[in-house]
Amino acid sequence: MELRVSALRPFLGFLVLLLTPLSNARFVVEKNSLRVTSPDRIKGTYDSAIGNFGIPQYGGSMAGAVVYPNSNQKGCKEFSDFGISFQSKPGALPTFVLVDRGDCFFALKVWNAQKAGASAVLVADNVEEALITMDSPEEDGSSAKYIENITIPSALIDKSFGETLKRSISSGDMVNVNLDWRESVPHPDDRVEYELWTNSNDECGVKCDMLMEFVKDFKGAAQILEKGGYTQFTPHYITWYCPQAFTLSKQCKSQCINHGRYCAPDPEQDFSSGYNGKDVVLENLRQLCVFKVANETKKPWAWWDYVTDFQIRCPMKEKKYNRECANAVIQSLGLDLKKIDKCMGDPNTDSDNLVLKEEQDAQVGKGSRGDVTILPTLVVNNRQYRGKLAKGAVLKAICSGFEETTEPAVCLSGDVETNECLDNNGGCWQDKGGNITACKDTFRGRVCECPLVDGVRFKGDGYTTCEASGPGRCKINNGGCWHDAQNGHAFSACTDDGEVKCKCPPGFKGDGVNSCTDIDECKEKKACQCPECSCKNTWGSYDCSCSGDLLYIRDHDTCISKTASETRSSWVAVWVILIGLAMAGGGAYLVYKYRLRSYMDSEIRAIMAQYMPLDSQAEVPNHVNDERA
Template sequence: MTRLLLAGVAAVLMGVAAEVSQTSSRLQIQIPTELFRPAGYAHQEALFGIPHYGGAIAQRLVYPGNYTDPYTLCSDSEADKFVNPAQPFILLVDRGGQDCTFVSKVRRAQHLGAAGVIIVDDRCICGDGACASAVACQPVEPIMADDGSGADITIPSFLMTKMDGNIIKSHLQANQFIQAEMTWSLPAPDDRVEWSLWTSAQDSAATAFKAEFRDVVTALGTHAYFTPHYIVYDGEEYGCRDDTNHCGNLCTNAGRYCNPDPDFDRDSGLSGADIIQETLRQKCIWLHYGGDKASKGEQGIGERWWTYVQTFSKKCGMGKFVDSSCISRAMSEAKINEKTINKCMDESGGLQGDIDNTLLSEELKEKANKSIVVIPTVYVNNVVERGGITAASVLTTICSGYAGGTEPKVCSCAGQGSSTAVKLCVRNGGKPPGGGGASGASTILGSVFAAMLVMGAAGFLYYRKSQEAMRDQVRGILAEYMPLDDMDAPGSNARVPFISHHGAGNGNAGNGGGYAAPKDTRLV
């Protein structure tokens, strides 16, 4: 059953049953004018890379291929043959190649210096009689999914149809200059952004984000409305309703709601049903502490939900995932009423018996509407977030979704290079690390002035010490060579070298009261 579920996910990823919304991006050919289309070109946007929300990339389109063999950019040898045009460019490459993912193509293009990538499909859409292809047709364009290694991709990429790609390549083959434009927009209707996170109760890829973003959510307050969603698999699609033994312990409610085995051990450890149980618990926590049944001030924020999922992940995790005492402690730390949550789980339909669970069924329906195939996934104003899910990237996208002039103070932390910088900025009341604005300049000037005072004081102390040392040296020199009458003054203990001492107090006044002058004082 685990393989069956994973195979189903893979099929969806290939685009057999899902399409990604294109409302956030647009592909256009600006030059030459005969290739311009008022509605732009049909395309799929990659689920990796970083799009320029609210911006555009309009550059020369470059195709390094020879127009007879496809340029797939699947090997370093192909990349080595590329000659950089010495100006910003968008690279056009072909889909296909042996063991070559979308991510690997775009990564090589990024290393070559491309500002963006457009991949031309190598397959026709079934039913398009005007299209010819050497490989089997496909019902829809595939999703440009992340292969799991795309976190380092920073440039955007699109997939366009084979028919449109052939038209563009024919113009390039005729040595025509083509300017392609990739644009992105994020609906910004008002002063409140609505966003959601698709995850699971056991989502290791989102653990860090959930821990980092709690303070950001609190700082956004009522300026943003958040909703968590959980991925659940429909057991009926995989034959689990007809034969519960077919799916074993992967499902609940007589095969209705399923999840793949999280530790790939069907005989011990966690089961898919365990994940579904925690999913339902976290949905109930959200409902009562962030959703419709929460107090007005908590709705869309759910601070206690964030606290619970972070505490549960840290203290229960895989080892104590179904440990009731660990779960109780996590809810207690988050100030959650355990009885209320247990009642919610039961009243929604529970997990036993051949009955529907209203909360889990809602997640199945929403998952189908959004064509969710990868977690974690973030939607902002109903547009999917591209690239890695981090506190820095998600905050930047959220802040791009406000109507002009309505951004909350925490948006001054958007655009930070790392989630750590975002965290410091949020905890500093919306002031980016290192200053920012007049208050930041005052802080810097104050620091410089304080440093100057410290350095000045240290210099003065060094000067005083050196002067004292110099005076001590002078005293030592004078003690060696001061005049004899000073040294023979009453009470003086000084002695002149090489002058004999004949005993003090012999009454010889002519010898200065105690010393006999040498017979010969000439210098030789």
């Protein structure tokens, strides 16, 4: 999709040409693989260029039968006017229509074929040249209606290959081909990096409206991917620069900031009224700084909130596209307004703005990505996206950038891809109960991989066998052994002492794999043999009871009197109490006796010291009250 400035004055067209030096400009044609599967003489793989409209099946492939119509071979008119239908019959391959280039827009050819029932369109070039990207036309009232509704993929093929297909079809061959987009986007790891080259201008017509609608629709999916750490998103904005000889002109002053370094076309294409190009540059710069500040706070997804809220609250049509409205949105989202203002810098200074300078540098193609020259441009894993800018189509392109089996749940939803595991379990292994499967759905299809269940790893080829290994195997389907539950009691024959074995538990007999039957202990094991005993068999065990007031003691297989037991227990308690009291009394007596004897000994020594003093005897304290004053 493209925002053109052809209606602007020639000066603006000159600015567009100065986007990057012409000697360095590089446009990369994104390709998919086209493989002919029949007839044998033209079998092989050929290049084709993905159309920049419709919905390419990123991450997938599509097989079909090629037809070349006898009439309306350029597809510029409706095929129904010629009584032609490409609708496939039930069970037949989808129809791929081959049409010739020329006389009308690429998108119109595809639209006419789609209305006639085609599943895909191949456009044969009419000159020998390198493949180009089929772009959508400059939109007006008529073309906008069908461009928005094109849902089938299309591809341009070179002239010589087109002639080969035509000759084969005219000779009566059934020409079957396979269009493959699985490698159109690199998928090296479990994170996708993507960027959207956009614009804050909302007065550029149908394409601006489509861009704004896409941002609002895609916001939810984008934030889910970003918050989960599945993606790394970066917004970008194209800016032009003014030739040095014109920096003081009225046109440059109205369209540029920083003395002509960063410019944007006039939104209304009228210098005398409405908003100027420099207003767009300033808002683009503000949105870049919103992203940078939000990214510093580990919340890069806040950019989507700001952009969508700004579109709703600050449209140009209502004359609210200004700093005051933008600041109100920023504050409502809790972002740091001072940091954003500092990031934006002074637009009147005669020096570089670091943020916008980075944007101009990023516009130049690097590696497999070409220069960014049209708006909007989506880049996924450094490959430019081709196709309709719509939530479902873009999500497919992003999901195709994940390494297989690492895709997030949003990529495996029914509206994005088909779950191959639902059809015959994808041809993978499945346990007898149908609860465990080796089939793992992926965005590109499915893989047969023995699973990890409740910490237990299954090992095998994933197609015919998967066996539980390691500890805990008895938790998985009871290790393939017998198990059953009745009346709230469950039993399993699985034992794991380094090797899973199936052995019927106590109370059962059998092979342990297919069956374990209850043992009647009353009959087979002669349980409860005492005279007063009564035996009742239960599932997996047995119950014994005694007649009258007798109590059954299972360890000794005997019955005793409940009364005797209670009496004996009572006497035991009494004796324990009496012995305790006796021990306490004896202890108290011993303490008393020791303290009394000690006191008496000290009194006797004191008396003897008064009447029979000894020279060598130290003075003994007097225990008699001293009555002297």
